[in-house]
Amino acid sequence: xxxxxxxxxWLVIVATVMGVIAAVPSxxxxxxxxxxxxxxxxxxxxxxxxxxxGSHLLxxxxxxxxxxxxxxxxxxxxxTEMRRASPKVEISDISTANGALSFMPRNPAQLDQAVxxxxxxxxxxxxxxxxxxxxxxxDSTRIVMTPTEAGVNYEIDSALETARNVVAKxxxxxxxxxxxxxxxxxxxxxxxxxxLQDPEGLKRLLGKTAKLEFKLVDLNAxxxxxxxxxxxxxxxxxxxxxxxxxxxxxRLMVSGDELNDARQDFGQNGEAVVSIRFNNSxxxxxxxxxxxxxxxxxxxxxxxxxxxxxxxxxxxxxxxxQISGTFTVESANELAISLRSGKLPVALxxxxxSSVSAELGQDSIQKGVLxxxxxxxxxxxxxxxxxxxxxxxxxxxxxxxxxxxxxxxAIFNATLTLPGIAGFVLTIGxxxxxxxxxxxxIREELRRGRQTMQAVEFGYKEASTAxxxxxxxxxxxxxxxxxxxxxxxxxxxxxxxLGIATSVFTGVTFTRLLVSQYLQRxxxxxxxx
Amino acid sequence: MRPLKFxxxxxxxxxxxxxxxxxxxxVLLLTGSIVLVxxxxxxWGIDFVGGQSIRVTFQKxxxxxxxxxxLEGMEVGDVVIQQMTDPKVVSIRxxxxxxATNPIGKCMGQGVGKDGKSDDSNSIASKVRGExxxxxxxxxxxxxxxxxxxxxxxxxxxxxxxxxxxxxGISLFIWFRFEWQFGVGALVTLFHDVVLTFGFFALTxxxxxxxxxxxxxxxxxxxxxxxxVIYDRIRENLRKYxxxxxxxxxxxxxxxxxxxxxxxxxxxxxxxxxxxxxxxDTIFGFTASMLLGIxxxxxxxxxxxxxxxxxxxxxxxxxxxxxxxxxxxxxIGESFPHKK
Numbered sequence: 117x118x119x120x121x122x123x124x125x126w127l128v129i130v131a132t133v134m135g136v137i138a139a140v141p142s143x144x145x146x147x148x149x150x151x152x153x154x155x156x157x158x159x160x161x162x163x164x165x166x167x168x169x170g171s172h173l174l175x176x177x178x179x180x181x182x183x184x185x186x187x188x189x190x191x192x193x194x195x196t197e198m199r200r201a202s203p204k205v206e207i208s209d210i211s212t213a214n215g216a217l218s219f220m221p222r223n224p225a226q227l228d229q230a231v232x233x234x235x236x237x238x239x240x241x242x243x244x245x246x247x248x249x250x251x252x253x254x255d256s257t258r259i260v261m262t263p264t265e266a267g268v269n270y271e272i273d274s275a276l277e278t279a280r281n282v283v284a285k286x287x288x289x290x291x292x293x294x295x296x297x298x299x300x301x302x303x304x305x306x307x308x309x310x311x312l313q314d315p316e317g318l319k320r321l322l323g324k325t326a327k328l329e330f331k332l333v334d335l336n337a338x339x340x341x342x343x344x345x346x347x348x349x350x351x352x353x354x355x356x357x358x359x360x361x362x363x364x365x366x367r368l369m370v371s372g373d374e375l376n377d378a379r380q381d382f383g384q385n386g387e388a389v390v391s392i393r394f395n396n397s398x399x400x401x402x403x404x405x406x407x408x409x410x411x412x413x414x415x416x417x418x419x420x421x422x423x424x425x426x427x428x429x430x431x432x433x434x435x436x437x438q439i440s441g442t443f444t445v446e447s448a449n450e451l452a453i454s455l456r457s458g459k460l461p462v463a464l465x466x467x468x469x470s471s472v473s474a475e476l477g478q479d480s481i482q483k484g485v486l487x488x489x490x491x492x493x494x495x496x497x498x499x500x501x502x503x504x505x506x507x508x509x510x511x512x513x514x515x516x517x518x519x520x521x522x523x524x525x526a527i528f529n530a531t532l533t534l535p536g537i538a539g540f541v542l543t544i545g546x547x548x549x550x551x552x553x554x555x556x557x558i559r560e561e562l563r564r565g566r567q568t569m570q571a572v573e574f575g576y577k578e579a580s581t582a583x584x585x586x587x588x589x590x591x592x593x594x595x596x597x598x599x600x601x602x603x604x605x606x607x608x609x610x611x612x613x614l615g616i617a618t619s620v621f622t623g624v625t626f627t628r629l630l631v632s633q634y635l636q637r638x639x640x641x642x643x644x645x
Numbered sequence: 646m647r648p649l650k651f652x653x654x655x656x657x658x659x660x661x662x663x664x665x666x667x668x669x670x671x672v673l674l675l676t677g678s679i680v681l682v683x684x685x686x687x688x689w690g691i692d693f694v695g696g697q698s699i700r701v702t703f704q705k706x707x708x709x710x711x712x713x714x715x716l717e718g719m720e721v722g723d724v725v726i727q728q729m730t731d732p733k734v735v736s737i738r739x740x741x742x743x744x745a746t747n748p749i750g751k752c753m754g755q756g757v758g759k760d761g762k763s764d765d766s767n768s769i770a771s772k773v774r775g776e777x778x779x780x781x782x783x784x785x786x787x788x789x790x791x792x793x794x795x796x797x798x799x800x801x802x803x804x805x806x807x808x809x810x811x812x813x814g815i816s817l818f819i820w821f822r823f824e825w826q827f828g829v830g831a832l833v834t835l836f837h838d839v840v841l842t843f844g845f846f847a848l849t850x851x852x853x854x855x856x857x858x859x860x861x862x863x864x865x866x867x868x869x870x871x872x873x874v875i876y877d878r879i880r881e882n883l884r885k886y887x888x889x890x891x892x893x894x895x896x897x898x899x900x901x902x903x904x905x906x907x908x909x910x911x912x913x914x915x916x917x918x919x920x921x922x923x924x925x926d927t928i929f930g931f932t933a934s935m936l937l938g939i940x941x942x943x944x945x946x947x948x949x950x951x952x953x954x955x956x957x958x959x960x961x962x963x964x965x966x967x968x969x970x971x972x973x974x975x976x977i978g979e980s981f982p983h984k985k
Binding site for chain 2: 166174176313314315316465466467468469470471472473475476479480483484486487490491494495498499501502503504534535537538541542544545548549552553556557559560563578581582585586588589590592593596597599600601605608609612644645
């Protein structure tokens with residue numbers, strides 16, 4: 117034990133110095149930190165939202181909606197492709213019930229051809245040769261198309277990916293803020309916006325899918341039938357924003373996908389409106405349909421609610437239009453942002469929300485740091501009056517341990533949360549325990565009449581198994597916490613795990629270095645302990 | 646000047662002779678805890694039952710009665726209002742289905758499907774927020790949390806799984822490192838500690854939230870720390886004194902590690918007490934339960950972990966098959982402290 121090899125000596129020193137260097141940027145104020153060289157200033161600890169202040173939203177996608185849309189889209193494709201097929205296949209009795217699409221060719225002789233056409237609409241998924249739809253024939257007359265599990269998962273995955281991009285664009289159109297928008301699990305999106313205190317606006321912004329559609333109003337529909345919710349063939353019944361119901365043609369004039377721009381504006385009477393501009397093809401479509409339907413009304417539909425149904429006074433050829441409804445400036449602006457960022461492919465629901473004000477975060481940091489400093493001072497005092505010189509070594513080890521935890525967190529760019537601070541303070545406690553075990557053991561060996569050198573050597577050797585076993589159990593807790601925990605708890609687990617590693621290092625290896633140096637230099641006859 | 650020693654050298658306290666009394670105390674405390682949890686219930690945080698929590702800082706200490714009347718007048722459901730150590734700070738909780746909600750029945754039973762409630766509870770937070778800002782100008786909404794019933798159930802079940810897995814994993818590790826009796830001893834100890842912690846939360850009505858799961862896991866870790874240090878010494882002494890009876894060996898081991906146990910527990914207690922009184926009040930429950938955990942953990946490592954070995958009939962030759970004598974032979978002769 118006394119012949120601490122040279123390489124080991126330097127390894128300990130280098131590890132310690134590196135940890136300390138990595139810890140420095142996190143302790144500097146932001147302005148000072150920014151003057152450091154790049155590699156150094158980027159090595160710092162992030163603050164969790166509970167410390168920095170900000171909003172955290174967990175959004176869940178409506179996967180049932182994705183499945184429904186997938187089937188509806190296939191229905192649309194099948195209708196078109198069967199029409200286009202040569203010879204044309206007439207189909208009837210289309211059903212989208214029970215999570216499958218089924219239909220019958222009018223002419224039973226065309227069954228095989230219809231199956232072929234249907235098969236062509238399916239795609240391979242991945243490398244397993246699996247397809248996204250299965251096509252089957254039932255009762256030798258009916259074709260049933262069912263999405264496979266892989267197909268549905270692919271659909272959900274791509275919907276979520278698009279949704280993630282749309283969400284990021286809506287929150288931060290310029291892409292300059294430090295927001296976090298990440299997928300979590302198969303159907304969730306986590307949004308974190310530092311600094312934002314009132315997430316109500318954010319929730320409104322994300323609560324809308326912003327699916328914009330223009331459709332002609334069905335003027336032939338019987339008002340009594342409409343009120344009863346029964347739509348004529350080729351039409352659908354939609355609610356009006358102002359109240360009541362209206363029948364509109366199913367066929368789309370043009371959709372919000374073909375927009376170039378949308379912004380909040382003011383109408384003729386000074387009311388808030390949203391001005392939109394179509395792209396080239398959208399503008400052409402809009403121009404053509406309006407030219408064909410002058411003096412008829414059309415419906416502007418947002419998320420399946422008819423916002424307004426104005427009359428077409430003249431063909432609208434410039435490719436621009438205004439949406440007016442019962443907007444406030446704020447809600448018109450939110451709609452404009454939503455339209456610009458594109459529609460969400462799936463409805464999102466806020467299932468978890470937390471926001472913390474910057475003041476509260478600051479307050480938590482201050483109190484946490486104060487508690488940390490006081491606890492350390494108290495421990496230092498306690499250790500020194502209990503173990504004298506060895507207590508001083510323990511103290512040095514404690515400080516190095518604290519710096520190493522911070523340094524490692526900085527290297528991993530880990531996030532410090534409020535429970536993380538608690539974990540940090542606890543780590544100090546754990547580091548003390550390792551040294552207490554060793555020092556008590558040395559005392560014991562001295563009492564048994566061993567010489568100083570031997571007592572120290574035995575103290576370290578015998579205490580190490582207990583230290584090892586005890587810390588493994590903490591590692592087990594930390595791993596399980598990290599696995600299952602969410603947000604703040606994860607932060608606690610990270611600090612705990614890093615702290616265990618560093619406290620074993622400083623408590624056992626680092627103090628041994630100090631002690632062996634002392635024993636070698638001074639060769640004391642007795643130890644006061 | 647001499648070093649500070651709370652525990653004199655070479656203590657010889659027959660801890661284990663009191664094991665039946667300690668067992669009675671444990672059984673009493675365990676029963677009390679279970680009854681408390683069953684009758685009183687836990688004060689579940691919205692993390693687990695779903696709902697809203699709002700933390701508000703007023704300009705000046707607020708009249709709680711008036712605040713309560715005002716919020717109850719809004720008919721938003723059962724409102725739990727709690728004043729923090731700083732009288733200007735108030736925590737308002739609005740659980741999804743009222744305070745009595747118990748995630749065990751709710752998550753395992755039928756309730757998960759009716760998630761529609763979370764939506765109107767979402768707007769409840771906005772309503773309460775608006776009302777507070779209107780009625781108390783200058784009020785600072787420090788934090789808003791809202792968890793849907795579904796997420797609440799998920800957090801509850803992952804929390805329970807984490808707890809069970811940790812207990813099992815640690816016990817398996819100890820079985821692996823020691824003998825099966827030690828593994829059982831550790832499991833019983835953990836169970837004891839966890840049940841008492843639940844009892845503590847039922848008694849104090851402190852909010853039982855996600856942070857508390859972390860606290861319990863940490864308590865488990867530290868209680869085990871004590872247990873392992875003692876077990877480690879028991880193993881060493883079992884190898885050393887083959888001829889000794891098990892009870893004196895346990896007593897000897899507890900006495901030999903007593904100074905360490907006291908010093909470590911004291912330093913942890915100091916750290917936690919400072920965190921409790923100086924640290925942020927948002928982790929008060931967390932720290933309080935940890936502090937209690939130190940006490941329970943020390944007690945249980947003396948009076949649960951060690952006696953279990955007697956009851957499970959551990960003998961000095963338990964370690965003989967697996968280990969040949971290593972450390973014992975090097976020992977210097979010493980006066981044997983437990984000669985009768």
